[in-house]
Amino acid sequence: MAGTGLPRVLGQSAESGPGTQATRRAWPEGSSDSLSSGGSDSDESVYKVLLLGAPGVGKSALARIFGGVEDGPEAEAAGHTYDRSIMVDGEEASLMVYDIWEQDGGRWLPGHCMAMGDAYVIVYSVTDKGSFEKASELRVQLRRARQTDDVPIILVGNKSDLVRSREVSVDEGRACAVVFDCKFIETSAALHHNVQALFEGVVRQIRLRKDSKEANARRQAGTRRRESLGKKAKRFLGRIVARNSRKMAFRAKSKSCHDLSVL
Numbered sequence: 001m002a003g004t005g006l007p008r009v010l011g012q013s014a015e016s017g018p019g020t021q022a023t024r025r026a027w028p029e030g031s032s033d034s035l036s037s038g039g040s041d042s043d044e045s046v047y048k049v050l051l052l053g054a055p056g057v058g059k060s061a062l063a064r065i066f067g068g069v070e071d072g073p074e075a076e077a078a079g080h081t082y083d084r085s086i087m088v089d090g091e092e093a094s095l096m097v098y099d100i101w102e103q104d105g106g107r108w109l110p111g112h113c114m115a116m117g118d119a120y121v122i123v124y125s126v127t128d129k130g131s132f133e134k135a136s137e138l139r140v141q142l143r144r145a146r147q148t149d150d151v152p153i154i155l156v157g158n159k160s161d162l163v164r165s166r167e168v169s170v171d172e173g174r175a176c177a178v179v180f181d182c183k184f185i186e187t188s189a190a191l192h193h194n195v196q197a198l199f200e201g202v203v204r205q206i207r208l209r210k211d212s213k214e215a216n217a218r219r220q221a222g223t224r225r226r227e228s229l230g231k232k233a234k235r236f237l238g239r240i241v242a243r244n245s246r247k248m249a250f251r252a253k254s255k256s257c258h259d260l261s262v263l
């Protein structure tokens with residue numbers, strides 16, 4: 001991502017609370033994502049994503065990369081909330097990423113943080129076993145706080161570039177994700193490795209649940225409409241063509257925790 005310069009600030013969000021500043025940006029040029037000048041600003045269409053994790057694991061570093069904010073004075077000015085639209089699977093998604101966990105002297109209450117997210121990214125550092133244990137605790141807390149909600153949770157092992165000081169293996173991270181029924185990815189904020197995949201994965205996980213809920217509701221209501229043979233054939237072909245689309249992903253049965261494009 002380096003070398004492309006800072007993306008243009010496209011707008012400010014009214015959602016940012018006192019002490020925070022939201023920036024709306026787009027992935028830099030040359031990225032596989034399309035640039036966007038921001039989608040709808042209505043609350044329902046903006047997915048709230050909260051970063052949780054022990055201090056120093058790289059939450060802010062990941063959030064800043066998402067927000068397109070470089071380290072330095074601009075990072076200080078950017079605050080803790082980043083608002084941005086990204087294209088995922090040909091469809092625009094607006095995300096509000098909150099890096100507010102245990103920030104601003106505890107102004108943001110943990111209970112509030114646990115209640116407000118449409119998705120959660122629990123970060124630990126692969127160089128810090130303690131932060132890995134903390135991630136498990138947070139997962140348990142989150143499960144308690146959102147018992148009835150099927151809210152997407154992605155466990156992130158950050159600092160994967162620090163190979164020599166690694167304390168948590170990939171297998172341990174993956175096993176933890178399987179036990180806690182969440183998704184898993186390793187990232188390096190320092191190298192910008194997998195950061196884009198992480199946030200795209202967040203969008204896919206939110207969409208998959210939405211699709212799943214809608215399908216269940218339709219089934220329960222018994223409103224499956226009868227389709228003509230032509231329509232059925234068209235739909236079938238459409239599915240084959242859109243193999244990588246979220247609709248196909250939704251149908252995929254895999255429970256693989258490291259594949260962020262399936263449930």
Ligand SMILES: Nc1nc2c(ncn2[C@@H]2O[C@H](COP(=O)(O)OP(=O)(O)OP(=O)(O)O)[C@@H](O)[C@H]2O)c(=O)[nH]1
Nearest residue numbers: 054055056057058059060061158159160188189190
């Ligand atoms: N080598 C390496 N260093 C990283 C990485 N991510 C973050 N860091 C460094 O780790 C330190 C802590 O990063 P932050 O992003 O401030 O961590 P945080 O989780 O937001 O910390 P708190 O604000 O205290 O909760 C900084 O010096 C970062 O430069 C990474 O992927 N690799």
